[in-house]
Amino acid sequence: MRVIEYRVDGGEVIRLLTDLFDHDAYPARELAVLYHERWEVESAYRQIKTFQRGRQEVLRSTDPQLVRQEVWAHLVVHHCLTGIIMQLADSNGIDPDRISFVKVLKHTRRSVVRQLADTPPKIRRFLTALAAKVRRKLDSGTRRLREADRFLKRPNSLYSYRPKGKPKAPPRRVPARTITLQAAIVQ
Incomplete structure (x- = not known):
């Protein structure tokens, strides 16, 4: 071991x-300077698990390959948000640690939602203009089948579920057991 x-x-x-x-x-x-930056990895974990993903089930996917895909998606989004933070810090000449991840995340979400609200009319205008130019039917054919089904994980409940209208099951009767101890004779 080396002690500093x-x-x-x-x-x-x-x-x-x-x-x-x-x-x-x-x-x-x-090494002494880097030691005081060790907390940043913990901040990144918190940013992904608590703020970016939100308070929900750990992962929605049930298949290992889909879990891997979902984790990669979270990491890619975090990488993009960190890139935005780095650009903001560089352009303003400040330390990236001074920029709030939560504020950047909320601003990015709002801007994406704003773009989505404007998207259907833009697509309609684009397709109309394209159809006028090309003068052909814009049919991409049959859709390909989904590669992976999505499953909704239900939370484990401490209580049993009984659909409405189904009668209650009678309580379970456990037969009484008799335990007999036999004295051992030691000679």
Whole structure:
């Protein structure tokens, strides 16, 4: 183990244990500065799990391949939002940590919803103009079948479910058991 001792602003001594032994490749000052940035990975996990995904089931998919796809989608969206934060920080000359992930996420969601509200008329205008130019039927043929069905996970309930109109089942009767202990004779 390599032990790096340092103080921040003359405060208490901090000891950093590491397995990075090469002093030239990993200078102590650089490791001490990076150690205080370690929390950023925890912030990224929180951003994805709590704010971006929202308070819902962990993942909706039931198939391992679809779970992988859903995780990648969350990571790609987080990467794009982080890119927006980096561009904002660079253009304003501030530290990216000073920009609120939640505010960027909410602004992005609002702008996407605003674009979606305007999309059907835009598509209609585009298709009308295209049809006038090309003068042919705009039929893309039959739709391909979905590759993967979507399943809705139901939360595990502590209570049984009984559809309306179905009579209650009689309570279960467990037969009484008799346990007999036999004394052992020790000689």
